[in-house]
Amino acid sequence: MLTKRIIPCLDIKNGRTVKGVNFVNLRDAGDPVKLAKIYASNGADELVFLDISATEERRKTLTKLVLDVAAQVNIPFTVGGGISSIEDVDTLLKCGADKVSINSSAVKRPELINELSGKFGNQCIVVAIDAKKINEHWKVHLVGGKVLTDLDLFEWAKEVEKRGAGEILFTSMDNDGTKDGFANEALSRLSTELNIPIIASGGAGNKQHFIDTFKIGKADAALAASVFHFKEIEINDLKQELRNNNIPVRL
Amino acid sequence: MKIVIIDYGAGNIQSIKFAIERLGFEAKLTSNVSEIQNADKVIFPGVGEANSAMNMLVSSGLNNLIPTLKQPVLGICLGMQLMCDYSEEGDTKGLGIFKTNVTKFDNGLKVPQIGWNQISNLKSPLFKDISENEYMYLVHSYYAPVCNETIAVSDYGLQYSNALQKDNFYGVQFHPEKSSIAGSKLLKNFLDL
Numbered sequence: 220m221l222t223k224r225i226i227p228c229l230d231i232k233n234g235r236t237v238k239g240v241n242f243v244n245l246r247d248a249g250d251p252v253k254l255a256k257i258y259a260s261n262g263a264d265e266l267v268f269l270d271i272s273a274t275e276e277r278r279k280t281l282t283k284l285v286l287d288v289a290a291q292v293n294i295p296f297t298v299g300g301g302i303s304s305i306e307d308v309d310t311l312l313k314c315g316a317d318k319v320s321i322n323s324s325a326v327k328r329p330e331l332i333n334e335l336s337g338k339f340g341n342q343c344i345v346v347a348i349d350a351k352k353i354n355e356h357w358k359v360h361l362v363g364g365k366v367l368t369d370l371d372l373f374e375w376a377k378e379v380e381k382r383g384a385g386e387i388l389f390t391s392m393d394n395d396g397t398k399d400g401f402a403n404e405a406l407s408r409l410s411t412e413l414n415i416p417i418i419a420s421g422g423a424g425n426k427q428h429f430i431d432t433f434k435i436g437k438a439d440a441a442l443a444a445s446v447f448h449f450k451e452i453e454i455n456d457l458k459q460e461l462r463n464n465n466i467p468v469r470l
Numbered sequence: 471m472k473i474v475i476i477d478y479g480a481g482n483i484q485s486i487k488f489a490i491e492r493l494g495f496e497a498k499l500t501s502n503v504s505e506i507q508n509a510d511k512v513i514f515p516g517v518g519e520a521n522s523a524m525n526m527l528v529s530s531g532l533n534n535l536i537p538t539l540k541q542p543v544l545g546i547c548l549g550m551q552l553m554c555d556y557s558e559e560g561d562t563k564g565l566g567i568f569k570t571n572v573t574k575f576d577n578g579l580k581v582p583q584i585g586w587n588q589i590s591n592l593k594s595p596l597f598k599d600i601s602e603n604e605y606m607y608l609v610h611s612y613y614a615p616v617c618n619e620t621i622a623v624s625d626y627g628l629q630y631s632n633a634l635q636k637d638n639f640y641g642v643q644f645h646p647e648k649s650s651i652a653g654s655k656l657l658k659n660f661l662d663l
Binding site for chain 2 (some may be wrong): 337
């Protein structure tokens with residue numbers, strides 16, 4: 220049986236792992252390669268590296284970091300941040316990344332999704348969507364949540380699927396950093412209306428939140444950062460708890 | 471031991487090279503016919519779309535070489551699918567090593583299947599010291615049905631072949647290079663054949 224995935228996210232800035240609370244006030248949580256190895260041996264199913272400053276500062280993702288991770292880590296990983304061209308993706312995949320995640324560049328030029336999935340296959344194209352509820356409507360935001368767009372979350376998610384995304388990484392900005400749980404209502408709607416895997420992101424604070432996002436939010440995978448980086452939740456304990464609640468996990 | 475990874479422009483071959491290095495061996499990326507023929511072990515990777523991958527194989531002439539190889543050959547993911555008779559993806563004629571037709575998941579479950587699934591009915595030295603129901607990492611939208619050459623099955627709404635074997639040819643749908651300790655064990659078993 221296919222299992223639900225637990226994905227620690229390593230937000231990278233200047234080669235170090237950081238985690239923002241509501242995307243600001245960054246705290247340092249260590250060396251990304253070292254952390255990645257620890258996570259891989261402690262039961263993480265996958266890793267995501269997001270170069271969070273990339274879009275804003277127009278920096279390219281650190282290819283050396285990708286090479287180091289690929290050399291030392293034996294589980295799959297996704298790289299995101301500032302990716303806007305076929306050449307970017309080609310470089311990252313050649314360095315050993317399994318998937319790339321695109322966000323702002325897909326909103327600016329949606330054809331990029333078609334081009335990337337056409338060239339590399341949809342299995343390695345993750346589209347990240349950051350959204351926030353404004354007057355009862357989920358609106359897509361860009362640049363780490365700083366820029367509001369006209370796009371409706373659900374419309375955009377469907378378009379993204381149609382254009383060839385293999386997976387959607389949905390971050391609720393209302394939940395991110397709050398530790399109050401994932402945006403399960405929106406997640407459940409995404410998971411029901413789309414036929415590609417949905418990764419839940421934003422709001423993890425305790426083990427029950429993960430149980431809820433799989434059961435109520437119908438998520439295929441759950442992503443979190445600080446609860447793992449600061450050892451508030453151990454991944455193997457979390458997975459045992461998920462299994463006790465009849466959620467299939469790899470243990 | 472001479473290990474080669476067939477380099478024909480399709481897929482995440484760097485990860486396979488690194489996984490072999492973690493086992494203490496060197497693997498060479500190559501598309502050179504005599505280098506492939508003279509290797510002790512051949513790894514045939516593949517990620518992406520079947521038809522364009524097959525076209526790349528054909529244009530390098532490697533489509534004729536691979537079925538004639540005598541040493542152990544391991545196809546991974548799309549590599550395994552291309553070793554079959556046919557793939558529905560892009561209406562692609564395969565290498566005809568495994569007598570089965572690759573088809574798309576069409577059973578209401580999410581496609582691609584992404585993540586860790588269990589393998590069972592393990593029937594090959596490839597799975598030495600790997601337990602029944604071990605988890606392996608997969609990313610795929612197309613699958614090989616269960617057939618005579620099946621050496622491992624998985625369940626995704628239906629039972630399908632997660633590994634195939636015919637003589638010296640082995641194929642796995644999952645990514646051993648990304649499947650943690652169990653995946654490394656499988657690669658080591660292949661190198662030990």
